[in-house]
Amino acid sequence: MKIGFDAKRAFFNNSGLGNYSRSTIELLTKFYPYHNYVLYTPSTDGAIKFNIPKKVEIYEPQKLLSKVFKSYWRTFRITKKIKEHNLDVYHGLSGELPNKAHLKTNTKLIVTIHDLIFIRYPELYKPVDRKIYYQKAKYSCDIADRVIAISEQTKSDIIQFLNVDENKIDVVYQGCNxxxxxxxxxxxxxxxxxxxxxxxxxxxxxxxxxxxxxxxxxxxxxxxxxxxxxxxxxxxxxxxxxxxxxxxxxxxxxxxxxxxxxxxxxxxxxxxxxxxxxxxxxxxxxxxxxxxxxxxxxxxxxxxxxxxxxxxxxxxxxxxxxxxxxxxxxxxxxxxxxxxxxxxxxxxxxxxxxxxxxxxxxxxxxxxxxx
CATH class of the missing domain: 3.40.50.2000 (Glycogen Phosphorylase B;)
Incomplete structure (x- = not known):
């Protein structure tokens, strides 16, 4: 299989989402080295170093516009590359998938949802952030072929707050370093x-x-x-x-x-x-x-x-x-x-x-x- 990952957080986040992203990439490339892997990141300048086999491909945007507007590239431009690279699986490791990836590719889409704290405890977030987080999570769950929840608690929240079919959700626990x-x-x-x-x-x-x-x-x-x-x-x-x-x-x-x-x-x-x-x-x-x-x-x-x-x-x-x-x-x-x-x-x-x-x-x- 050819498997792609949204690797921005793996390269640029030192906390929970980054740890999960790095761990997932490291584990799969270690235990399943015979698959091909592509890491999509808006940049590698100043990136966090972690254990990536040499055969793993790292893809960065080539055009100046995409390099400057990194969020736009992750949301709208990666879809084209997923199709060009003929991926079997694309995994959004931090709760989001590219726009229209379900319509423009034949790739199986997986998204991991870590928590919905922004819904449970809205007072902890700015209104604009809550709206963005909700839209990304809801859209990604809707277009995904499979949704990974990191716990039964998160699975329950996804069903309750995002109205996702429970048969579409898989609970896969995390480990630690x-x-x-x-x-x-x-x-x-x-x-x-x-x-x-x-x-x-x-x-x-x-x-x-x-x-x-x-x-x-x-x-x-x-x-x-x-x-x-x-x-x-x-x-x-x-x-x-x-x-x-x-x-x-x-x-x-x-x-x-x-x-x-x-x-x-x-x-x-x-x-x-x-x-x-x-x-x-x-x-x-x-x-x-x-x-x-x-x-x-x-x-x-x-x-x-x-x-x-x-x-x-x-x-x-x-x-x-x-x-x-x-x-x-x-x-x-x-x-x-x-x-x-x-x-x-x-x-x-x-x-x-x-x-x-x-x-x-x-x-x-x-x-x-x-x-």
Missing amino acids: NLFHKEVETTKKIEVAQKYNLPEKYILNVGTVEKRKNALSILKAIKFGNIDIPLIIVGRETEYQKELQKYALENNLEDKLIVLNNVPLEDLPAIYQQALMFVYPSVFEGFGIPILEAMYSKIPVITTKGGVFSETGGHSSIYVEVDNIEKLSKAIINIYEDDDLRQKIINDGIEFVQKFNDDKIASNLMNVYLK
Whole structure:
């Protein structure tokens, strides 16, 4: 087969959509090297480097107009190239497909929808952005031959909010970077601990520092239970970070809050593996990759009850209702004080995450392409 990908996010996005795009391309080219692959990107100048076999073709626009108006090229001009390149499959990795690709090509069209948070929580987005996101998602699902949802939660949302036939949707879970699958060497752990001045024991939270991630509830739980363990948050800085710091200052918790921005990926596994526990009280997620990263890192997880979280956290994690501060505080204390409980959660988590291993994800993706 000849398979094409919308690879813009793979080359230029450091967060969720970019990680998913890079992982999908790397897995399929690794486990199915006998297929031909084409990556479509508006540019490669300043692109993120990742593992791409030499035989994989990278296509960039050739005409000046398309180079200048990159979004226009992705939406309207790629269709012509899909036809010229005679693709068997074209996969929109970040929720969109090119305009009229279903009419002007014979290529099987696949689109991955990660979440519909912009519909569930419209207050988090500008009206114009909500409109654009909705139009792209709805149109892409309508013209796609198959729609990939990254969780059962996302599948349910696609059916409810975009009115897509459930028989057209395949749930294919994500994995996490292989760096989290391996035990970090002691020397690296020491190096990272010194670099970031990590305390001996700490609670960890990873993700964009924004209101939806609900990290404030962790600080409130620390205060409620008078817990003498600091919280380390790793993520991109936003205005919400100031809200956390203000709360810490007003409640004499300055020494209990450490925020690390712009941490490179290669340092993250060592930070995970030295944590006492991972606490992720997010209000809503499409999947929740940091939960997987924590379980692969062999640390216990406390996360939100309901939604997608039980899909990602399995039977091993501890689940707490959003903003139930007392219960969250007790869960943190229980893991801290009960070594047997902590080890059981870790062992069960290691067993559960095997379903997210690379070979299984690659196989599930290829099965969608072959439908």
